[in-house]
Amino acid sequence: METILFDVDDTLYDQLQPFQQAFHSVFPNLTDIPIEKLYVSSRRHGEQLFNKSERGEISLLDLHIHRITAAFRDFNIEIEDEKAVQFQKVYEKAQKQITIFPEIARLFDLLKENKKQMGILTNGPYQHQLMKVHRLGLTKWIPMENIFVSEAIGSAKPDPQSFQIVEQKMQIDKEKTVYIGDSFENDMIGAKRVGWSAIWLNHRMRKLRETSVTPDKIVHSPEELLKYVVTNYLCS
Incomplete structure (x- = not known):
């Protein structure tokens, strides 16, 4: 069979849709960033560390913080960890839709x-x-x-x-x-x-x-x- x-x-x-919702909610003033490219970058950074998270070498929270902060850094923008955590919370809520x-x-x-x-x-x-x-x-x-x-x-x-x-x-x-x-x-x-x-x-x-x-x-x-x-x- x-x-x-x-x-x-x-x-x-x-998956871009909930990502966009979270982006617009948490970073309303960042209007010049290509959101889809930011999303693709965050996925790449997340995948690079995912196995470490699965093995317990880093926390899931640290993975979430890293993937979005590193993605922003690809566009020469630094965001605080607190903003990354806020983004993740809104992102997870949007994923329920x-x-x-x-x-x-x-x-x-x-x-x-x-x-x-x-x-x-x-x-x-x-x-x-x-x-x-x-x-x-x-x-x-x-x-x-x-x-x-x-x-x-x-x-x-x-x-x-x-x-x-x-x-x-x-x-x-x-x-x-x-x-x-x-x-x-x-x-x-x-x-x-x-x-x-x-x-x-x-x-x-x-x-x-x-x-x-x-x-x-x-x-x-x-x-x-x-x-x-x-x-x-x-x-x-």
Whole structure:
């Protein structure tokens, strides 16, 4: 049986929206910063320290402070730690209002209708990611036993172990498994290392890194992803 697994953040919903809400609320006077570039920068800085946070080497609070202060520093702006903490609180509150991309919801409907096995593998604190799972209504399509969060399984992407845990729990055939995500480092590199196919939802138009890892397909929008999966996994 073919299995299709998904990342959550900025793959199933637009993570830029709550980020923008928090930015405008906490930094209303900073009108010259390209917010999407700031967001991409913060994601990059966060991913660089995420595994240290998972291992308990730094606190989650320190990670949150670092990723936004470092992102601002990329634009030659210094912000105080107190502002970073305030931003994180507003950001988390805004995340409670996220909505699934309509094209992803349609894709889930079609995959379920065609009896494709689906799953989720996401990095992050369990309760926070679980809140997103319920907010997005993912259990309508995907059973809870097929939803894996790094804190709960004890391993985070791109560590091959996190993907291997999913393989074992879901009893999937890696040669018939595809992973879809927005992060090249976590999602594409991680999935390809364990022999899965990988589709990069690069809707932030990030540059492809110079690496031996190549995604099986790069799409640039949820609409393009929907068309590609339907054509290649449902019509073949």
